[in-house]
Amino acid sequence: MTDTRIEARQPGPFREAIATQVRVLSALILREARTRFGRSRLGYLWAIGEPVVYVMTFTAAFTLLRTLPALGNSIAEFLLTGILPYQVFSNIVQRASTAIPANRALLTFPIVKNMDTIMARIALEIATSLLAFLILFGLLGFFGITRMPDDLLGFLAGIGALMLLGTGIGVVAAVGTVVNSTFATVFPWIMRFTFFISGPFFILDQLSNELADKIAWNPVVHGIEWVRTAYFPVYASSHLDRGYILFIGLASLALGLALERMARKHLALE
Amino acid sequence: MIVFENVTKQYSLKRGRTTILDDATFAFPRGKSMAILGINGAGKSTMIRMIAGTEPPDRGRIRRNGLRVSWPLGFSGGFHGSLSGRQNIRFASRIYDSDPRQVEAFVEDFSELGKHLDAPVRTYSSGMRARLAFGLSMAIDFDVYLVDEITAVGDARFKSKCQNAFADRHDVSDVLMVSHSADTVKKYCDSGCILHDGEMQFFETLEEAVDVYNALLKSLQ
Numbered sequence: 001m002t003d004t005r006i007e008a009r010q011p012g013p014f015r016e017a018i019a020t021q022v023r024v025l026s027a028l029i030l031r032e033a034r035t036r037f038g039r040s041r042l043g044y045l046w047a048i049g050e051p052v053v054y055v056m057t058f059t060a061a062f063t064l065l066r067t068l069p070a071l072g073n074s075i076a077e078f079l080l081t082g083i084l085p086y087q088v089f090s091n092i093v094q095r096a097s098t099a100i101p102a103n104r105a106l107l108t109f110p111i112v113k114n115m116d117t118i119m120a121r122i123a124l125e126i127a128t129s130l131l132a133f134l135i136l137f138g139l140l141g142f143f144g145i146t147r148m149p150d151d152l153l154g155f156l157a158g159i160g161a162l163m164l165l166g167t168g169i170g171v172v173a174a175v176g177t178v179v180n181s182t183f184a185t186v187f188p189w190i191m192r193f194t195f196f197i198s199g200p201f202f203i204l205d206q207l208s209n210e211l212a213d214k215i216a217w218n219p220v221v222h223g224i225e226w227v228r229t230a231y232f233p234v235y236a237s238s239h240l241d242r243g244y245i246l247f248i249g250l251a252s253l254a255l256g257l258a259l260e261r262m263a264r265k266h267l268a269l270e
Numbered sequence: 271m272i273v274f275e276n277v278t279k280q281y282s283l284k285r286g287r288t289t290i291l292d293d294a295t296f297a298f299p300r301g302k303s304m305a306i307l308g309i310n311g312a313g314k315s316t317m318i319r320m321i322a323g324t325e326p327p328d329r330g331r332i333r334r335n336g337l338r339v340s341w342p343l344g345f346s347g348g349f350h351g352s353l354s355g356r357q358n359i360r361f362a363s364r365i366y367d368s369d370p371r372q373v374e375a376f377v378e379d380f381s382e383l384g385k386h387l388d389a390p391v392r393t394y395s396s397g398m399r400a401r402l403a404f405g406l407s408m409a410i411d412f413d414v415y416l417v418d419e420i421t422a423v424g425d426a427r428f429k430s431k432c433q434n435a436f437a438d439r440h441d442v443s444d445v446l447m448v449s450h451s452a453d454t455v456k457k458y459c460d461s462g463c464i465l466h467d468g469e470m471q472f473f474e475t476l477e478e479a480v481d482v483y484n485a486l487l488k489s490l491q
Contacts, residue, residue: 013336016336019367020365020367023364023365023367024365026364027361027364027365030361030364031350031353031357031361034353034357035350035352035353105348105349105350106348106350107324108324108341108342108348109341109348109362109365110322110323110324110339110341111323111365111366112365264326265325265326265328
């Protein structure tokens with residue numbers, strides 16, 4: 001085989017691959033932000049408005065029922081420390097789970113891979129929910145509903161753990177939704193159900209030991225316990241297992257990546 | 271060059287499996303624009319998607335050796351309907367590391383879309399989409415352009431514009447074009463190969479390839 005021309009461009013393959021990856025991801029994030037928030041500013045407003053609506057609704061309900069908060073001085077404060085972290089987790093999962101069908105057209109460009117579109121969505125969601133979280137927490141702090149967490153680092157670490165878990169489960173959901181229609185139907189219902197057993201409304205230590213042991217299999221609950229032990233100095237959860245949520249987070253991410261690799265041919269043919 | 275090493279690829283239909291490549295090893299050399307001829311069902315589109323990298327082989331390896339290979343031209347997916355043509359151009363130039371302003375200027379001139387460039391792509395006719403897609407691929411410097419049967423791209427005048435654009439790039443870029451018609455490829459390619467029965471057969475000149483292909487067509491009738 002005769003090569004009549006000098007092969008063009010031969011940069012270090014590894015450095016070139018990293019540079020391409022960075023370019024593709026940042027272009028995808030920009031584009032994702034533009035399609036999501038570009039047409040109106042409502043998208044940003046909703047990122048803050050959604051958790052507020054949740055917290056207000058449940059605060060009203062719990063106040064009517066004359067329930068006392070398990071921790072802290074107000075129901076609103078207790079619910080906020082549960083619902084906001086839960087939303088960070090579930091928003092990542094929800095955005096990730098529809099990443100592949102939403103970006104199918106982009107696969108025409110060979111350098112865009114399915115995993116890029118999933119990761120771009122997750123990155124944008126992490127940034128958005130973190131920003132919304134900080135703004136909201138600051139705003140409520142201004143009105144005296146919330147205050148500075150007692151252990152700020154622990155508080156952020158708990159949210160970070162929920163982000164990791166959301167990323168892992170998000171990747172599994174993104175691939176699972178495309179390759180298996182039963183999974184696609186059942187998964188949103190499982191997510192809706194986990195909202196109630198993840199701890200926005202309770203702490204593990206107020207439940208019976210037997211029940212708490214069962215609910216502690218749910219990794220999300222550990223993220224919320226983590227956040228609450230950091231926020232409320234009086235609470236030292238006897239069920240909190242930080243290693244468990246981190247392990248499930250990493251394991252689900254590994255599982256998601258493996259699933260994508262196995263399903264790649266199927267995904268390409270879709 | 272683009273190298274196929276022991277590549278096997280099958281696709282399953284409702285009735286049985288079709289083998290596109292069976293443990294095939296070959297290379298597309300640099301400096302040649304090549305027609306890949308094949309009858310309907312031989313797996314031409316799969317072939318071009320494998321070269322592009324959007325579809326993995328069942329077994330074996332495909333090496334592109336750092337060459338910048340285009341997306342398969344001819345069908346114009348890849349655009350986000352709710353974004354404008356211009357925003358789509360910027361996205362593509364970002365991922366392919368090209369200067370967005372240069373690319374924009376080129377496409378503006380080449381595609382003749384005028385003020386439509388700022389309208390959402392979903393409002394485009396299929397001809398307009400094709401012009402955008404084609405202009406965009408010409409604006410980004412690829413070493414190898416993959417073409418899947420140019421048929422839908424506009425009127426005769428636009429077709430000759432496309433041909434000229436490829437001719438201008440002849441010294442720096444190669445074309446790999448799949449087709450089932452020997453006539454179309456004559457305008458773009460200088461050599462050819464035939465994809466048949468899981469094998470790739472290469473020929474020095476396009477004429478040779480076309481002769482063998484026509485004989486093959488006759489024998490199958």
